[in-house]
Amino acid sequence: MASNPRAGGRTLYDLKSLDGRQLSPFGQRVHLALRHKGLAVDRIELVRFVDKEAIAFAKSQTVPVLVDGDKVVVDSWRIANHLEETYPDRPSLFGGDAGRALARYFNNWCGLWLTPEIASFILFDMLDHIDEEDRAYIRRTRAPRFGPLEKLNETRAARLPAFQKALDPLRLTVKQNGNLHGATPGMADFMVAAAFHWAEQSSRFALLQTDDPLYSWSQRLNAPSHA
Numbered sequence: 001m002a003s004n005p006r007a008g009g010r011t012l013y014d015l016k017s018l019d020g021r022q023l024s025p026f027g028q029r030v031h032l033a034l035r036h037k038g039l040a041v042d043r044i045e046l047v048r049f050v051d052k053e054a055i056a057f058a059k060s061q062t063v064p065v066l067v068d069g070d071k072v073v074v075d076s077w078r079i080a081n082h083l084e085e086t087y088p089d090r091p092s093l094f095g096g097d098a099g100r101a102l103a104r105y106f107n108n109w110c111g112l113w114l115t116p117e118i119a120s121f122i123l124f125d126m127l128d129h130i131d132e133e134d135r136a137y138i139r140r141t142r143a144p145r146f147g148p149l150e151k152l153n154e155t156r157a158a159r160l161p162a163f164q165k166a167l168d169p170l171r172l173t174v175k176q177n178g179n180l181h182g183a184t185p186g187m188a189d190f191m192v193a194a195a196f197h198w199a200e201q202s203s204r205f206a207l208l209q210t211d212d213p214l215y216s217w218s219q220r221l222n223a224p225s226h227a
């Protein structure tokens, strides 16, 4: 956590789309965490993928970056921890240390599996919502991992059933608990649901059938005001 020379209020640096879409799953999870805690954002600074100088003050190459008073916090997991520690009297994101430890699993699962997996279905379509320079940047930086992005769309329908099947443990848990965290959603829910929100914002390709319990759960959590 660095100290911020331009301190004051609460500012969130998030990804910019051409048309006001939420194109960062990591930004969206911070929005959900802030809302859960009842904390407002004074300013949202939208930056393109290529606008690295806009977040250089935070020594970061990625968004989200939260400036909260005189604190600069980089990385959504760290932001969640910062919010939990700084605002302990607000509704909890983790429900204690054990909940935080288990939520870390979901942070890793999202980072290592869910987000790249979802990207393989929607990344090519996401190019429609970013400008020319960002498009070139995404193509160049994602090709080593995904290959040519248009090829992904040729195989995605055939890959979908395996993806949906891999969500069975998540689906069953949500069915049994209501949310991952139980009756009240917490950070694990926000991290996972935000990834589905990103997919919806980026592409018309449906990852979940509308009768899937994960669909209604994700819609509820990402809705402008969720229970």
Ligand SMILES: N[C@@H](CCC(=O)N[C@@H](CS)C(=O)NCC(=O)O)C(=O)O
Pocket (backbone or CB within 6 Å): 015, 023, 024, 025, 026, 027, 049, 061, 062, 063, 064, 074, 075, 076, 077, 111, 141
């Ligand atoms: N672990 C980071 C990941 C953040 C991340 O990957 N952000 C993407 C946007 S969704 C980004 O800024 N990418 C910039 C780039 O690819 O150069 C977090 O949880 O905040």
